[in-house]
Amino acid sequence: MENLLENKDTIRSSKKNSSIVSLLRSCCFIPQRYTFAIVALIGLCNAFTMRTTLNIAITQMVKQRRLGRGKHLDPDACPSDMVFNTTTFITNPHAIFNWEEKTQGLLLSGFYYGYFCTQILGGFLALKFGSKWVLGIGLLSTAIFTFLTPIITRTGGSTWLFILRIVEGMGEGPTMPALAHMMARWIPPHERSILSAIIFGGGQFGNIFGPIISGILLDKARDWAYVFYFFGAFGLFWFTLWSLLCYSEPNEHPFISKKELQYLNQILPRAKESNKRDPVPWKAIIRSPPAWAMLACNVGHDWGLYTIISDLPKYTHDVLKFNIATAGILSGLPFMAMTLCATIFGIICDFGIRKKWHSVKTARKIYTSIAGTGPAIFIILASYSGCNRNAAMVCFIISMGLMGAYYSGMKVNVLEVAPNYAGTLTSFINTVSTLAGIITPYLTGLLTPDSTLIQWRTAFWVCFAMLVGSNIIYCIWMKGEQVWWDDVRKHGYPPGWKHGSLIRDEETKSSQDVELIEKI
Missing domain, CATH: 1.20.1250.20 (MFS general substrate transporter like domains)
Structure with missing residues (x-):
């Protein structure tokens, strides 16, 4: 029994002691x-x-595909860059399908x-x-x-x-x-x-x-x-x-430096090897307020993100009346802003934590709130910019830039709450929030049947409610440290836990066998 438990450790130890691995690690100077x-x-x-x-x-x-006069007239419609008094057929020799x-x-x-x-x-x-x-x-x-x-x-x-x-x-x-x-x-x-x-x-x-x-x-x-x-x-x-x-x-890793390996092993929280044989603690996860807080936050974020990804090209083309080439270019600008701002927010957040200006928990709340309420406000401002196309696009770009703070907030919080079950918790969160990617385009289509400015404003108010509401839920129930169910052996069970053991039963039996062997 004991040999089985130590089998993995023996294999790993022999790998560590390999002369080739030792040589590679001594020569490596790039942090892996x-x-x-x-x-x-x-x-x-x-x-x-x-x-x-x-x-x-x-x-x-x-x-x-056909470009022609629309069936519906919008009294608040913006002036167009395109000419609608003709019907144009665009053909392509490689287009072979007749899909509706x-x-x-x-x-x-x-x-x-x-x-x-x-x-x-x-x-x-x-x-x-x-x-x-x-x-x-x-x-x-x-x-x-x-x-x-x-x-x-x-x-x-x-x-x-x-x-x-x-x-x-x-x-x-x-x-x-x-x-x-x-x-x-x-x-x-x-x-x-x-x-x-x-x-x-x-x-x-x-x-x-x-x-x-x-x-x-x-x-x-x-x-x-x-x-x-x-x-x-x-x-x-x-x-x-x-x-x-x-x-x-x-x-x-065969060629990580010895210095970096020692540093990572010391600083990163790790459960014991025996924890890998435990079942996933679903009973605790589904009863965990921090897990549901992160889930709600991710749903709100994805709702806002998919609204921009799926619908911004349509909004710039149908409502703001940019021509299709310009609309395609403008649709990429918010994501450029998001990428740049995500890096800037990340640097500022890590610097603040190192300088102890705020705790990790406070940092996650601050940057998640920036990524939630900021985009919500600027998306609404964009919708009320009317036909001022420059103002509307500036608001969309700022909204996505502020959404870049999400990666310094909730997105990384899962690594602190459950470092040993980060993959499992992320899968739980993403499975549900993926529904936002399915529902958002469909709901937006229902709310904007004629693609008018007023109809789109309603869709953006729904997005506002999702972003702000999910952020409030997150700030109330989130955690900034490892939760008990991520390592039961280290933290133990909370008072009043009545839902059974989260540790595999075989471990108790094996430990008893080891005690008997030692006594003999």
């Missing part, structure tokens, strides 16, 4: 937590581009159905088998299917493409849970804000460069397949970097 952050940034960038490639490419896949708008909408939503399904599974696999291969193989599968999209779509049409998008979403589902689990093993507390901003900024880089690169590849009526080939190949390239340079934990 920074290498991990950069490669993770590139991975998230690629993940977001593969997620949204179809949004751009589908405009060149359908045989024709309803079919196109279903295809664009297919990814999120798959993404929703594998969040919990991703957290479980990361906890049991390590984050490196769970995350890596997940994105590798998405890259392969992205690369094969033109072949599969031309063979099976919309049905096969819808199934393919679901499978791609399933591949990306474990990304955030596995990444959170890995970040808890690699990022020291006083560097969490800045490194988290860098890593999660990869998603915003994907939102910026995905449409730009896709536009270049699709220019002059080029084959839409090039978009899928490019981002699929880029995913394969990233998987090579990930396989060679990143590892689930510092102790498994």
Whole structure:
């Protein structure tokens, strides 16, 4: 029994003592937590581009689209850059499908159905088998299917493409849970804000460069397949970097410096090896106010984020009446602001914590509030800017810039609340909040059937309520330190706990056996 319990420790010890590993660690001078952050940034960038490639490419896949006079007149309508007294047919020799708008909408939503399904599974696999291969193989599968999209779509049409998008979403589902689990093993507390901003900024880089690169590849009526080939190949390239340079934990890394390894082992809270054999403490998680507070906050954030991602291009085109080329460029500016501000907020937050101007808990409240109430206010100001297009776009850019503070607030808070179950808790949060990505575009469509300024204002007030309400819930029930159920052996059970043991029963039996052996 005791040999079984010590088996993993023996293997790990022999690996540590390898002369090759010792040589590599003595020669390495690059902090590997920074290498991990950069490669993770590139991975998230690629993940977001593969997620949204179809949004751009589908405009060149359908045989024709029509620009004509609208059926509804808006008394508050803005002057237009476009001419509506003619009907224009835009053809493309590579457009071979006759999909209706309803079919196109279903295809664009297919990814999120798959993404929703594998969040919990991703957290479980990361906890049991390590984050490196769970995350890596997940994105590798998405890259392969992205690369094969033109072949599969031309063979099976919309049905096969819808199934393919679901499978791609399933591949990306474990990304955030596995990444959170890995970040808890690699990022020291006083560097969490800045490194988290860098890593999660990869998603915003994907939102910026995905449409730009896709536009270049699709220019002059080029084959839409090039978009899928490019981002699929880029995913394969990233998987090579990930396989060679990143590892689930510092102790498994063959060429981390001895100084950095010792530093990370000392500063990062870790449960005992026996905790890995425990079941996931779902009974405690679902009864944990901090977990639900983070869930509510993430739902509000995603509601605001998906409103901008999904609907800002439509708002700038249909309401503010920018031409489609200008609308595409302007839609990327808020994400540039978000990426820049996320880094700035991260630096300021970590500096304040190091200087002890405020506690970690206070920092998470401050920056989460900036990321919640700030965007809510400026989104409403944008809607009341009316046809002052410059003022409206400035408000949208500021709103997304302030949302960058989220990565120094709630997004990193999960690493402090549950460092040992960071992947599991993230999967729990993301599974529910992914519904915001499915509901938000649909609800916005219901609220804006004629796409008028007044109808859009109502949709933005709903967004305001979600952002502010979720922020209030978070500030009331959040925690800034490790909760008891993340390491029961260290913290024990709270008074009045009546829901059974969270520790595997076999441990009690094995400890009794060891005591008997020692007595003999």
